[in-house]
Amino acid sequence: MSDVQEATKQLLDVNLHENWRAIQVTESDPRSESEHLQVTIGATVPTGFEQTAADEVREKLGSSCKISKDRGKIYFDISVESLAQVHCLRSVDNLFVVVKEFKDYQFKETKEEVLKDFEELAGKLPWSDPLKVWKINTSFKKKKTKRKKINQNSGREKIDNGQGDKTDEKEDKKGFTNNTLDSHILDYYENPAIKEEISTLVGDDLASSKDEKDEKEETHPKVLKFRVTCNRAGEKHCFSSNEAARDFGGAVQDYFKWKADMTNFDVEVLLNIHDNEIVVGIALTEESLHRRNITHFGPTTLRSTLAYGMLRLCAPQPADIIVDPMCGTGAIPIEGATEWSNCYHIAGDNNPLAVNRAANNISSLLTKSQIKEGKVSWSLPIDAVQWDICNLPLRTGSVDIIVTDMPFGKRMGSKKRNWNLYPACLREMSRVCKPGTGRAALLTQDKKCFTKALSGLGHVWRKAHTVWVNIGGLHAAVYLLKRTPQAFVHPSEQDGERTPW
Numbered sequence: 001m002s003d004v005q006e007a008t009k010q011l012l013d014v015n016l017h018e019n020w021r022a023i024q025v026t027e028s029d030p031r032s033e034s035e036h037l038q039v040t041i042g043a044t045v046p047t048g049f050e051q052t053a054a055d056e057v058r059e060k061l062g063s064s065c066k067i068s069k070d071r072g073k074i075y076f077d078i079s080v081e082s083l084a085q086v087h088c089l090r091s092v093d094n095l096f097v098v099v100k101e102f103k104d105y106q107f108k109e110t111k112e113e114v115l116k117d118f119e120e121l122a123g124k125l126p127w128s129d130p131l132k133v134w135k136i137n138t139s140f141k142k143k144k145t146k147r148k149k150i151n152q153n154s155g156r157e158k159i160d161n162g163q164g165d166k167t168d169e170k171e172d173k174k175g176f177t178n179n180t181l182d183s184h185i186l187d188y189y190e191n192p193a194i195k196e197e198i199s200t201l202v203g204d205d206l207a208s209s210k211d212e213k214d215e216k217e218e219t220h221p222k223v224l225k226f227r228v229t230c231n232r233a234g235e236k237h238c239f240s241s242n243e244a245a246r247d248f249g250g251a252v253q254d255y256f257k258w259k260a261d262m263t264n265f266d267v268e269v270l271l272n273i274h275d276n277e278i279v280v281g282i283a284l285t286e287e288s289l290h291r292r293n294i295t296h297f298g299p300t301t302l303r304s305t306l307a308y309g310m311l312r313l314c315a316p317q318p319a320d321i322i323v324d325p326m327c328g329t330g331a332i333p334i335e336g337a338t339e340w341s342n343c344y345h346i347a348g349d350n351n352p353l354a355v356n357r358a359a360n361n362i363s364s365l366l367t368k369s370q371i372k373e374g375k376v377s378w379s380l381p382i383d384a385v386q387w388d389i390c391n392l393p394l395r396t397g398s399v400d401i402i403v404t405d406m407p408f409g410k411r412m413g414s415k416k417r418n419w420n421l422y423p424a425c426l427r428e429m430s431r432v433c434k435p436g437t438g439r440a441a442l443l444t445q446d447k448k449c450f451t452k453a454l455s456g457l458g459h460v461w462r463k464a465h466t467v468w469v470n471i472g473g474l475h476a477a478v479y480l481l482k483r484t485p486q487a488f489v490h491p492s493e494q495d496g497e498r499t500p501w
Helices: 003-012 029-034 049-061 080-086 110-125 128-160 167-192 192-218 241-256 303-314 331-339 352-373 415-432 448-455
Strands: 038-044 065-067 072-077 093-102 226-233 267-276 279-285 322-324 344-349 382-386 401-407 439-444 463-471 472-481
Touching: 003 352, 038 080, 038 110, 038 128, 049 065, 049 072, 049 080, 049 303, 049 448, 080 128, 093 128, 110 241, 128 279, 241 267, 303 331, 303 401, 303 439, 303 463, 303 472, 322 331, 331 344, 331 352, 331 382, 344 352, 352 382, 415 448, 439 448, 439 463, 448 472
Parallel strands: 226 267, 322 344, 322 401, 344 382, 401 439
Antiparallel strands: 038 072, 038 093, 065 072, 093 279, 267 279, 439 472, 463 472
């Protein structure tokens, strides 16, 4: 049974009656009806990759998908039994179930009237089905966490193969934990900007150990805690996001008798406003799904969802050799090895610290794979190498796909250095990439420098497509390049000087 089938089976086994007094359900058999419940799911995706995400939804879920006018969001309809598969999508950051969508909401002229409408809106919305989905999703996450801990213990025992006593096993676990924590602390001192990432990781471990205690103490239904988050885009609104969230949240509190809590909440109600379009939803993810594979962060760690989108642009085929010559923490090749395991992925960088982080992330992925499969697996189709991007230790025409995040010249490198680095990179990439069939997806914010470098190599690279993306507030671009059939000629040979062998 596949992971998706098993997850779906767990999801359908959830008892909808459990801890459900806080939400009014009147159906005689909620479980049987929930299996056929149709809901609309909203997802946030990396801006610019909405179409890529929509294609993945159609491919993996068989659902039609609508791209929102508000950039970075898609919507699709599913039956609740597909909820587990939705969490397995590689291109989405956050998920929410749609309560109600207003395609052309008529705002009143004064702020007081608009906010009054928001107060009255809470009691008019069809909350029942979305809250059922939220409840199923919450119970599913609890079961998944519990099963994950059981599988980790059983997985370690199987890997041990009966050799060594329990004391050694405990010491190994302790050593593994300490080494992991030490590496996070090392990363912090190398780059204080990633302190937030480390705090999140450590906090997650503490929170997971606290979950079991909370489950034991929870013997009677509790009053749910909630918060309202308003995301607003548009210039014609006479109110602020905070004002909309405050008044709408107050009405939600009065309607459900829930307790407002901005940090330790059970339910997050979303109020998305884009010009005259309003979407009310309930969050299904506590944190972005892009954190799924990375445990050792660097100064410019790429989101896994964006890495997936870049790889998908290149349409990898079985047996392709895929290279990230400036891999950083290895987000792109790790995502590739996870989704396209029938290809071979190479992660390379000139910085030994970056290669070390990539190797540690690959090791974590291998451990995760061993635990999931419940058996020893000594390798993945991925490797990490330290090299010089301008002099790659690869044969000419040996690579099918190159996908990389080039230095923006801000946190890494400099704008001045890029004027020499970019032409040299593109020239070396054209050497190792297969003429005629090779392709590359290159991300950069230094668009002027990249365009100049590309113009001088038009005989080997042809620009096929450009995807405009937002990277932490920076306006960047992913350039999809196609390798022309022209064979690579070394610059020395172009000048008539042949290097003697």
